[in-house]
Amino acid sequence: MQLLQQYASCPYKQAQIALRDHSQGVAFSWQELNQLVSEKQDWLLSLGLQPGSGVAFSGKNSFELLCCYLAGLQGKMRVLGINPAFTTEKIEQLCQQNQIQRWIDVGENLCVRPLKTELDFRIGTNSPSNDKAKGLTLTLTSGSTGTPKAIVHDIQAHLDNAQGVCQLMDFTAEKSWLLSLPLYHVSGQGIVWRWILQGAELHLPSCHFYQDVLQVSHVSLVPTQALRLFEYVAKNPQTALQTREILLGGASIPLEISQKLTALGIKAYAGYGMTEMASTVFAKRCDGETGVGQPLLGRVFQIVNDEIWLKGAGLALGYWQNGEIQPLTNPQGWLQTKDKAYWDGEQLHILGRLDNQFISGGENIQPEEIEQIIQQHPLVEQVFVLPIDDAEFGQRPVAMMKFQQEFSQTAVQKIQDFLINKIERFKQPVRYFPLNLEWQGNIKISRVNLKQVLAQLIGE
Template sequence: MFLWHKHAVSAQSQDKVALRNQQGEVFTWKVFSKLVDNVAYYLHNQGVIENSGIAFYSKNSMEVVLLYLASIQLGARVIGINPAFPIEKMQALCRENDIQFYYSQDLLIDIHHLIPLKLSIDSYLLDKGLPLITFHIKSDRPATMTLTSGTTGNPKAIVHSMQCHLDNALGVCKLVNFTSNDSWLLSLPLYHVSGQGIIWRWLSVAGELHLPKDDFYSSILQVTHCSLVPTQLQRLLDYITKHNITEFNTKHILLGGTYIPTELTAKLLALGVCSYSGYGMTEMASTISAKKSDHLSGVGNLLIGRQIKFVNNEIWLRGAGLALGYWKAGKVVSLLNKEGWLATKDRGIWRNGELVILGRMDNMFISGGENIYPEEIEQVILKYPDIEQVFVFPISDKEFGNRPVAMIKLKNGFNQKCIDDLQYWLMDKLEKFKRPIQYVDLDRVKYQNSNQIKISRVLLQKELALLLGNVK
């Protein structure tokens, strides 16, 4: 029995609110489960069968949540694709991953070689007598395909089963004390593994899922739990200050996606909100380790069922949440090395009894014979009060081979005085060879990334090369 069916027949949960949509309408588990059944029936009538590939090319919506679960109920593989991607890229990704059907909220989009799926929530609410169409449950079969962030420029589709997602959810729910009495905002996109993590936590405890209303930051303050990246957290704090808000429901915020400034988490604590600093990745179905945020920059200890070891400072992982593999040429290909571990290419160490992430091995460059890890520099610069975002890249240099250059976003606009003050501030915090020799205004970059959880360093570096001409 799928979890939504289980909650629909349970005396404890069937009449309990399962979901609140963008308009604030509520759906009990009994009603929501029937909606999933009806969507599955209509998908089946449109040709979806076991092992079909289904893509949604859309922002979050109730339709997408129903499509996601109904596809799994039919034994299909479901993949989300960022709607900000050009149609040509979306088509290429569908071809590479054996996708036959797609859903888009933009009905005018015509994508060759793919069958468009039609969804109408109103009709599903009316059709209450439709037969149940479901696939025999196999919790370890391929259910979802999630694209990596594409640090190499070529995203891979990582395949998870329902069990992978549920194993990951178990550890997170225990960490953040998420129960059936709580609510979680679908604050991150479902085409990203962190958005899917929210879905499986909600399902695993029969909690309440909220879809954001037009006022996103007001929506955050109406739920008990939320997942945010640091940029969203900074905007939430600004929102609370601007509107002089003193009362809200939010008690727990799970943070991730990039380095998390301790200054922000300290502000949350002062508001009575417990935040959690975490480390996760698509290959492990989202969060791997986390802790209650404190003054230290680590990401805590491993959650239930995860295992870790270090090989030349590289993090190797296995255990709960580990994906079935990559999708390649119609098959699932293992992502494990010969030793049976996932080699992450992330550098890390144990410090003060917790995991500390040092950066990506493939971002490292050499300057005058010294290894430079951009994330180390970025974490120091982010502590400067006027900095909102920073990315460090190598720039060619005749004498040293490479020197670091920083792309920064300042809270009060890019200006030379702030740059001069920053350079002076860094003098006793970074060795001279690690200090950026040039600063570029991040707002000058054409590449827009508003729909991404993580900014693609590959695309950002290409934009920087256009500005400077000699970026590696």
């Protein structure tokens, strides 16, 4: 947190606005923000936490949550962000798995929640000593198994990742970025570190989210949020629009979205990233072509047996397991992503997860290939293709759909007609089900959860 303290002590910087909280209608200078974070750090120390201790925060984005996050890192603690939608039982389990000494519920009021198993506050033999401890983030990722792993980054890895994104999107100290994605997710943390790296302005949204989107120069959105933004602009055509750059992520980006953003005078960027690399790895200005561009500053890649391997800027220290940081790279020092991809000489193309692939009648099915084709239809807002068991073919593809309008058999029939000449017959979904985004509590939809929901729908 050295940069925060530097800004607060710099005569030319300390009085500049660091953060605007739209929900409260207040702004904080770098000096004021640093003071509040230091006070929050003292409070954490009063709870018995110390350098090397583990502290978990659950809650929706707020000024309080951000200060807690920064204070924990400034205090050289291990900071774990947890989705507030998780049950108490699941949160307690995650805290126990990751040697968390204090779970703090950041709701309307700060609440230190009791843990069933109170953990020893002494620094264990496998943990860093007070002298060697440094601020670490623990970010949960479910991967393909559904079992959350805590991925460990130090502050420098976050800053290294941020540098490449700032360079691509021309994000400088004079600009502002909206904290539009949750802090417990790596994409939300990515916003924070770009802001701190550049000494720019961070904006916290109010209940008027899409109005706030239009008051910053930069924002990160998932496709669903982008679609809602278009609806807001259509209903409020007189609204002044200050937004100049939008980073799209969380799913494949329909061409329609980038075209509409361009029509509004906004530069749209799409890319490829992952928690293990502290967020975005490849990115480009949306150009109507498939592909995720070139590696950003400091990232290195190679493709081995159709799998993309990564290292460089943003690479995590490892997984937190049994009180230690376990390596996540192979013996050659590469992160094997399990993502299927190819390089066309100019840019990277992501074909899907190797572990999503299934076999139907002896043919390999890559769900993401089918999804990209279905997504081209103007009726479709979001789609996921999953396998179901079949006595004759082994498995067959089915689609879970969210249309721009209500789910209906008429809409399904239009998709079926659309696919007749677009994709091989054995890849065409044999059944269609509604996709209810309310099932998901995260910005990235879990296929593991969707498979569970699908099993319930098929059983009904």
